[in-house]
Every structure is written in structure tokens, then in C-alpha cells.
């Protein structure tokens with residue numbers, strides 16, 4: 001087989017191979033370990049020299065599906081608690097397949113009115129879901145990191161404008177460093193966005209009043225006064241080690257008083273807005289100038305999915321539009337060219353899986369899921385508190401539970417090493433997946449249950465397996 005043209009009629013058959021594998025794979029996800037023991041052998045089957053003569057798509061796809069379903073990290077199952085990783089709802093996954101089937105060029109209205117309209121609709125639905133004003137602009141991005149790039153590029157555009165410079169056309173040469181202020185809850189991806197944007201990741205200043213990173217409002221107030229308000233405040237809604245959040249309303253007050261730009265990182269925490277039980281954490285995001293969130297975390301949409309919302313839609317098009325290519329059609333009402341509002345040019349129809357899942361489950365379905373996860377996290381917190389050899393390290397506020405193993409008689413200075421070994425044992429075991437992180441100078445576990453499949457039984461299993469493995473460690 002050499003030329004795809006010879007396979008004109010083969011696409012449906014190749015897709016059929018994937019569809020046939022989907023049922024057994026998804027049905028087994030809840031019970032299988034996160035890693036297959038034979039993974040390395042399977043991965044070797046991916047390797048080899050570039051084929052001179054192709055296998056043809058049935059053989060190639062058969063191999064890919066067999067290796068893939070065996071050797072993938074089965075992280076979309078219910079017991080993958082490491083980092084902040086979501087799954088993919090049935091509707092979202094089918095929506096994603098539809099996006100592949102239709103293969104839309106979703107940058108321009110002209111190339112896909114379907115993708116453009118779907119993006120406009122899902123951005124409106126998401127704003128409603130999160131309680132953001134309908135007047136906000138927005139764009140879908142591949143991730144929260146790229147949503148930071150989008151929101152902070154708008155901040156940079158605004159800030160340079162206050163210095164009399166159009167950053168999109170002139171760049172930053174001759175300007176001072178843009179002051180960016182946050183608490184100790186700030187995520188590394190914010191620094192990465194600043195690094196990409198030429199603002200420098202180490203220009204971000206942290207104002208923390210304790211070792212958990214909680215914001216020092218008075219010190220930030222003074223720094224904002226010194227900057228004459230020409231500064232960017234980054235507020236964090238949902239931190240990855242303990243699930244803590246900045247007081248968004250108070251940071252909004254501060255930013256407003258000084259005339260600063262307020263950027264909110266709500267990668268997963270923005271979903272606090274969905275439940276009356278946690279909505280107070282998100283109160284104030286509607287006052288932000290730019291807001292970041294992820295689809296591939298708590299929305300349970302497949303990778304890659306993020307969103308950026310910006311209060312003044314004009315700043316989005318100033319920062320990303322008008323790139324001077326004459327063949328590009330003009331912006332016109334509903335005929336939105338989303339590649340003029342974000343960092344990408346060509347892009348996939350990322351709105352379709354979001355549309356499918358919001359249409360399938362609605363606001364009620366998502367509220368129910370978020371509340372189930374709040375219950376699951378609280379349940380895990382209670383199990384940890386009840387266990388004599390586990391120590392809960394922060395109150396459970398959202399969907400992250402921060403704790404460590406602390407058996408009686410082991411001195412404090414040995415606990416980090418013990419928890420690191422337990423974390424490795426847990427990752428190696430694979431029945432339940434949660435590794436360690438650092439929090440307030442300690443090595444800790446911080447599982448985050450936010451997969452749509454996860455129930456209380458799954459976190460009970462986590463505690464069981466953890467204690468079973470801990471019993472095998474030399475203290």
C-alpha cells in the first residue's frame with residue numbers, strides 16, 4: 001500500500017476498528033490498573049524504521065488500537081488521582097470523534113460556519129454556567145496554559161497601552177517590566193505564560209503571609225500603589241496542592257481601587273461556581289478582566305480543551321487580530337473568526353465536544369457531578385482524619401485532599417522520605433494512582449477526584465491500597 005488515494009473507501013472501516021475497540025476498553029476502564037504490566041513490550045511495537053511501503057490503514061489502525069488500548073495510561077478511569085486530571089464524558093468523547101470526522105478548519109467563519117457558531121454558543125453557555133457577564137469576550141484554547149497566554153497577552157496589551165505603546169505592533173522594547181503580583185497559590189503555568197509573552201517568568205512577585213501561600217493583601221496593596229495601578233494582579237481559584245483559593249472578591253476590590261488588571265486562574269476551581277455549596281469561593285470572578293479555565297479537567301472533556309474569557313472583547317482582537325494578511329475576511333457580527341481572538345491560526349473544532357456534553361447533561365447534570373466530587377473529596381478527608389496513621393494537612397474545600405502518611409513513632413525528619421517511597425510504591429502498584437507533591441515544606445499526597453466516573457468507593461480503595469502498601473515499607 002502506498003498512496004492514500006488507493007484507500008478511498010477505507011475510512012469508515014478504519015474508524016470501525018476504533019469503534020469496536022471502544023466498548024470493551026471503556027467497559028474495562030473502571031477495573032483495570034492505570035498501567036499495563038506488558039507496557040514496554042507493547043511500546044516496542046510502535047517503534048521501528050519509517051516504513052518504505054505502508055501496511056495500509058486496516059493493519060496500521062489495528063496495531064495502533066491494540067498497542068494504544070494496552071499501553072495507554074488509563075487515566076480516564078475513576079482512580080487516577082494524580083495531578084488534576086479529568087476524564088471524558090460519553091457525550092464529550094462522541095463530540096470529539098465528531099470533530100475528527102468533520103475535520104473543520106475552525107479558525108475562520110468562512111471555512112466553518114458550523115465551528116464558529118458552535119464556539120460562540122458554547123462560550124455563551126460556559127459564561128452562564130460560571131456566572132460571568134454575557135458581555136465578556138472569549139475564545140477556546142488548547143489548555144489553561146494557553147488561556148493564560150491569551151488573558152495575559154490582553155493584560156500586556158492593556159498595560160502597554162497605558163504607557164502609550166501598542167504592544168501587538170511595537171512589542172515591549174523600551175518599556176519597563178510589567179508588574180505582575182500574585183499570592184503563593186500561583187500555578188507554574190502563569191509563569192510559563194509570562195515567559196512565552198516576553199514578560200519574564202521571574203518578574204511575577206509573590207505576596208504571601210504564611211507558608212501555605214495565602215495572600216498578604218496589605219503588602220500587595222502597597223506594591224500596587226507604588227506601581228501607580230499599572231499592574232496585573234493574578235488571583236488563584238483552586239490551588240493544586242491543597243485546593244485553596246485566594247479571596248477573589250478582596251483581590252477584585254484591590255485591583256479596582258488601583259485600576260489594575262485582574263486575571264483569575266480558575267483552571268479547575270472555576271467550577272466552584274456550579275454549586276451553592278462552593279459558589280462563595282468563586283464570587284468576584286465576574287469582576288475580573290480575564291479568566292482562565294480548563295475543559296479537560298472538571299468539565300470532563302477530552303484533551304485539549306481550555307477557555308479564556310476577557311471582559312473587554314476589543315482587547316482580545318487588539319492582541320490577536322489584525323495580523324495584516326490581506327486574504328482574511330473582515331470580522332462581521334456573528335461571523336466570528338476565532339483565530340483573530342486567540343494564539344492559534346489553524347485549529348480544530350474544539351467547541352463540538354463541549355457542545356455535546358453541555359447539551360447532554362445541562363447545568364443540572366454538571367452541578368450534580370461537581371457536588372458528587374465535593375462529597376467524594378469530603379469523604380476522603382474524613383477517612384484520612386479517622387485513620388491513625390494518616391494526617392490531613394489542609395481543610396478540604398474543593399476537590400483536592402492534601403495529606404501524608406504519618407505512622408506513630410516515626411520522627412518528623414524521616415516522614416518526607418517515607419512518603420516519597422510510599423508514593424513510588426503506589427505509582428508502581430497502579431491499582432490506584434496518586435503521587436506526591438510538596439506542600440508547606442512537606443512531601444504530601446494530594447489526590448484530586450474530579451473524573452465523572454469517580455465515586456466514594458474509589459477513594460475508599462485509595463486509602464485501603466495506600467495502607468496495604470505502607471505496611472510493606474521498612475520504617
Ligand SMILES: *Cc1c(COP(=O)(O)O)cnc(C)c1O
Pocket residue numbers: 084142143144145146187189190238239240265266267268294306
Ligand atoms: C492544570 C492547571 C493549570 C494548567 O492547565 P493546563 O491545561 O495543563 O495548561 C493552570 N492552573 C491550575 C490551577 C491548574 O490546575
